[in-house]
Amino acid sequence: MDCSIVERNELAERYLLGKLSPGEQESYELHFFDCERCLAEVRSLQAIQDALRANPPLVPEPQRDSVWIPWWKPLATGAVAASLVGVVLLLRPAGAPEKVAQTEDGASSVQPPAAVPQADVMAEPSTSPPEPAERPVTEARRVAALAHLARVEPPRYSAIVLRGATDEATLRFQAGMKLYSAEDYQGAVLILREAATLEPSRADIAFFLGASELMSGDTKNAAKELRRTIAMGNTPFLEEAHFYLAKAHLKQGDEISARAEFVKVQALHGEKAEEAGEMLAQIAALPSG
C-alpha cells in the first residue's frame, strides 16, 4: 500500500468510519505505522470527527422520505370541502335544509333537518372551513414523520480474529456476522438463531440477532431479542440494545415506548446518548395526533 492508493480510495475517512474490510483495515494501519503523512491525515480527521460529534450542527431532515405537504393545501382542501357543501346545499330542495356540523372527533356529519334559517346553513362552511380536512392531513404528516424517525442504520460490527480454539456458537456467530456484513440480514437471522440456541447467555449473539431481525423487517422478534439483550444486564451491548429497541418501537408506531427507551439510552451517557437526545427532540416535535 502507498499514499496514492490511500488518497485515491479515501482510506483514511473510510477507516475512521469503520467501512474498511478487516484486511484493508490491517493493511492501512500497517501503512500509517510507517508513514508520517498518512498518520497525520488520520489523526487530523479523527480529531475533526470528534469535534463534529461533540458539537453537531443542526441538519435538516431528508425531504425525499417525508410527505411534503404545501402550506396552502389544508386551506385549499378546506375551501374545496366548503364549496362542495355549498353546491350540495344549493342543489337541495329549499324546504328541506340540513345543518352541517362537526362530531366530537372532528369529522363532518349531516344532521337531520331542523328549524334553522338557510342563511345560517350557508354560513357554516365558510366560518369553520379547514377543520374536518386538516385532521387526516396532520395524521398523514405524523405517520410519515414517525416512519422517518424509525429509519435505522445497521449497528456496526467489526470482525474480531480470535486465536486459539473456537467453540461452535462462536463459529456460527462469525458465519452469521459474515452474512450480516454483506447485508444479508435474513440469512444472518437463521444462523444467529442457531448460535443463540447454543449460547443463549451471550449478549453479542442476542444483540446482533435482534439487529438482524430489525434490519430484515421482523420488528416483533427484533424487540424480543433486544429485550433479552437488555435483560442480560450491564453488557457492552446494553446501550445499543435500548437504542435499537426504541427504533423497533418506532417502526411499530409506538412512540411512547420508543421515547422511554431513548431516555434510558441518554441515562447511560454512552456513544448513542447524543443521537437519542436528537431522536427525543424530533419525537417531541411530531405533529400532534
Add this chain to the structure above:
Amino acid sequence: MIVPESENGGVPDDTSLAVRIRKGDRAAENELVGLYSSRVFAMAMVRVRDREAARELVNDVMMATVIALRRGTVHDTARLGAFIHGTALNLIHGYLRARCRTPRGEPIEEQATSPDLAESCERDSDMLEIRTCVARLDRQDRQVLFLSLAKGLKPAEIAARLGLSAEVVRQQKCRALKRLREMLAEPSRIGRREPHSNR
C-alpha cells in the same frame, strides 16, 4: 542511529533504536514511546471507540514492546512498526473479548497511565483548537463535514439532505477540509509541538 524518513515520510529502520533499548538506554525507550504511541492510539480509538480504553491499551502495547526489546525477543528489529501493530492487534482483540464478557463499568485491570504517554496520544488543548476551528467554519460546511465524517453519508445522500447537488457537496467538503487544514496550520495552532518531531 535512526535514519531519516523515507520519501513517503515513513519510518524506514528501527534497528538502532532496538539495539539501544536492548542495552538499557531509557532515552531510547522514551523515543520509541513518543514515536509509536500516537499510531497505536489512532488505531485503538477506531477499533475500541473508547478514549480511556484506547489510552490504557497504548500503555499496555508500549510496555509489552519495551519489555520484549529489553529481553531481545523481537526478531525483526528493522520493522518495529509491524511488531507493535501485531502486539496492538492482539491486545485490542483481548480487550474486546474481555469487554464482551465483562459488565460495563467494571474496570478490567487498573493500570496507571503515565502523563507523558497520554500527552503523546493527544492533547486536550489540541482538541480545543480543533473544535474552535470547526466552529469557525460556515454552517453549511459544518453540516457537510458532519454528515460525511461523523455520520458516514455519501455525497448523494448529503445532497438530498441539504438540497444541493452531489458535486457541490464534494467540492464543499474538499474546500471545508482545506480551510480547516489551513486554520490548523496557522503558527499559533495545533502542530506546534509534534511528538515525533525528533525523528
